[in-house]
Amino acid sequence: MxxxxxxxxxxxxxxxxxxxxxxxxxxxxxxxxxxxxxxxxxxxxxxxxxxxxxxxxxxxxxxxxxxxxxxxxxxxxxxxxxxxxxxxxxxxxxxxxxxxxxxxxxxxxxxxxxxxxxARHNPLTDREREVLRLAADGAPAKEIAAQLYLSAGTVRNYLSRVIAKTGARTRIEAIRIAQGSGWI
CATH class of the missing domain: 3.40.50.2300 (Response regulator)
Known part of the structure; x- marks a missing residue:
């Protein structure tokens, strides 16, 4: 076009x-x-x-x-x-x-x-958004860790904090909330 x-x-x-x-x-x-x-x-x-x-x-x-x-x-x-x-x-x-x-x-x-x-205030840090964005693309914690030069445990900790900050019950729900709010 x-x-x-x-x-x-x-x-x-x-x-x-x-x-x-x-x-x-x-x-x-x-x-x-x-x-x-x-x-x-x-x-x-x-x-x-x-x-x-x-x-x-x-x-x-x-x-x-x-x-x-x-x-x-x-x-x-x-x-x-x-x-x-x-x-x-x-x-x-x-x-x-x-x-x-x-x-x-x-x-x-x-x-x-x-x-x-x-838009609601975004409670997520830049790193949390980065981890969640990769999780939203379907990447497992090990793959996210390798891409971001983190340990898999650190990635899981970031995802746990994201779930808590968004008020979600699961990673999938946290992704939906973050996408719906325009945070990722």
Whole structure:
């Protein structure tokens, strides 16, 4: 869709967050469009920070679902270099938002702004969110531990704290609560 728009050229399509800073440093794009659900070890705010170093002249448009309240609050602080749009935006809105960011204008979707304003306070630490995000992808404690350079016992402790903080009874319920609140 973006490639067929006048004046826009797509230089790469990537499937993992870890690839984005490397390719951005090489290609030096005017804009980077990120789907919040892109798999990888980097969180969207961390990725935006890394892009600021790897490609300092690039602007970033993050596509979030409506529930991304806590995440959109963190990203709103990075405006106008980072814009936020919902994943259900029309193709025209997507193209227009990319062009707005390139012109230096802020982009913050009204639906995402409302979600950010009405989001519950996030009680989870960055590390707890990171562990829970990997657990939500189905990774067992041993695999999460290996990815994050932790012991399996430490991962289990993080998951126990997440369950307690969310008021959940199980890991699955904690994941649902955190996703529903926009914390992961």
């Amino acid at each position: 973006l490639a067929s728009s006048d004046g826009l050229e797509v230089v790469a399509e990537l499937a993992h967050t870890d690839e984005v800073p490397v390719v951005a440093a090489r290609e030096r794009p005017d804009a980077v469009v990120l789907d919040h659900a892109l798999p990888g070890s980097l969180t969207v705010p961390d990725l935006c920070e890394k892009l600021g170093v790897a490609a300092p002249r690039s602007v970033v448009l993050v596509l979030l679902d409506r529930r991304g309240g806590a995440l959109s609050t963190a990203l709103a602080r990075l405006a106008p270099r980072v814009g936020v749009l919902t994943t259900d935006a029309t193709p025209w809105q997507l193209v227009d938002s990319v062009r707005q960011l390139i012109r230096g204008e802020p982009v913050l979707d009204a639906k995402v702004a409302v979600a950010a304003l009405t």
